[in-house]
Amino acid sequence: MLQRTKPHPAQQLSLGRRLLRDRVLLLFALPGTALILAFHYLPLLGNVIAFKDYQPFLGIGGSDWSGWDNFAVIFNGDPAFLQALKNTLILTGLQAILVFPAPILLALLLNSLFSERIKRIVQSILYLPHFMSWVIVVALFQQMLGGSGLLNNYLRAHDLATLDIIGNSELFRVLVTSQVIWKDTGWATILFLAALSQIDSQLYEAASVDGASRMRQVWHVTMPGLRGIIILLFILKLGDSLTVGFEQIILQQQAVGRDVSEVLDTYVYNNGVLGGAWGVAAAVGLVKGLVGVVLVLAANKVAHIFGEQGVYSR
């Protein structure tokens, strides 16, 4: 930001005059602001259909109010809804345990490399999958691990038992989790590597003078340096904890069936857009969104209690 030496005379003008003066800038900002309002804030109002018996041909205004009826599937514990909730939570748990720490470990490994050149080559390779769409990632996994994929061709050629990983409902969760790791672990190291480069190298020297081994240095110098960013990312992740890859899962749902693969987002899509139960789907989507917001606020509060900065300061 520019630092002004004395108060600008314009700041004493009335609001109307200031807006008139800024009319060109307002015009500049108009299209972008309008688009964000229309496609981020207007849909929030659309959530009103969670409280309506929505009929597409009557429109939002014409449909009757139905009170909390649409929320019955949630509060009465409809089995299909509970299954979707359970699948979502299991996938979230797997991601918290397996996906979240992966980039931290990888960043530590990359950071410990001596050769800048090797480090850069490895980074270029590992960042690449992030730029591929989920359709491409799922297709690549099919080609590698499917019935006629590379793995099974190899097993067949060596007279070993084949292993169909794609379309196997027991392995679905592992498959989905490993796809997330494959796609985004490399990319996620960027933030951790940046945090690592901020750590004062004198701390390491001091620690090694005090006789700390490499492992102890990682524990007492590196990890505290990463703590802020780890907590920040974990809180943000919590807000998304009921969101587990809509695109990724809808693409593979046909192969394994809904029992293991239905998550809250696919439940909303299948019942609302495809099944026509608009109100119910909107109610589930609304509760899901609210839970996400509450989790972020709560986690941030906890972070403050422990003296961390969190996503925003108090």
Place this chain on the structure above:
Amino acid sequence: MTRRIVQGVPVPSWPMRAFKGVVLLVFCAVVILPFVGVISTSVAPNKQINESGGLVLLPDSVNFAAYKSLFAGGVVTRALFVSIFVTVIGTLLSLTVSCLLAYALSRPGFSAGRPILLIVLFSMLFSPGIIPMYLVVKGAGLLDSLWALIVPTMVSAFNVIVLRAFFSNLPGEITESARIDGAGELKTFGYIVLPLSKAVLSVIGLFYAVSYWNAFFGALLYLNDSKLWPLQLVLRTYVINDTQLGSADLGTELLPPQASIQMAILVISIVPILLVYPFLQRHFAKGVLTGAVKG
């Protein structure tokens, strides 16, 4: 035992270095092998594909029959044109609208700057939900139109923040002197700010282009008419769901094996990303970090 010391840091023992090397090699192989397999299979001779039972890692010889049949004017050719149209038009519109907004937000003393900035920032914290989003797109009359792939995702708040950070960091004296020489906002923006921002414009442009090229969710949700399908939906239908592509779909009589056709479709959707990747890669880390810090 004494360790070799380089720049004040002891060099790790050789087993440790070997271990790291192996781990990184495995990581890289796991990322690269699928791409190699897919590209090889798309150009491998039929006989080799049949013998291997599917994917080929090293083709005996190279033939482009699969690509010829895909470009013969059928489903895939059309989808390719749709994807190119959406990517080019979408990126141009996104860049224009985002730059205008970011420039306005970067001007010190812009009276509406603060509230608009808050609107932009706050929109990053939540996503609107599938059903209400569908209703808004439907209400705007965009269903079954290619604009449904462009308009709802035209402005990314994140990209606006990165652009704004860049514009704000340009030396204020330059815009100030343009002002004294009598340039209005439009002239300052067009003749002074934009030419100084080529690097950030190309990076943000590429970010937008990649997301338009990869867009699948919007197409799945908003397009029923298969004539409007972009490449990603064709990929889902003919590769992931394994629907057979017949000669009617391809517009050619000669049919190469399905495996090589499928892999060629996959390659067509990957190659544009691979082409811009070296350029993206050079700049994105900086772009992402600016956004993270200033946001």
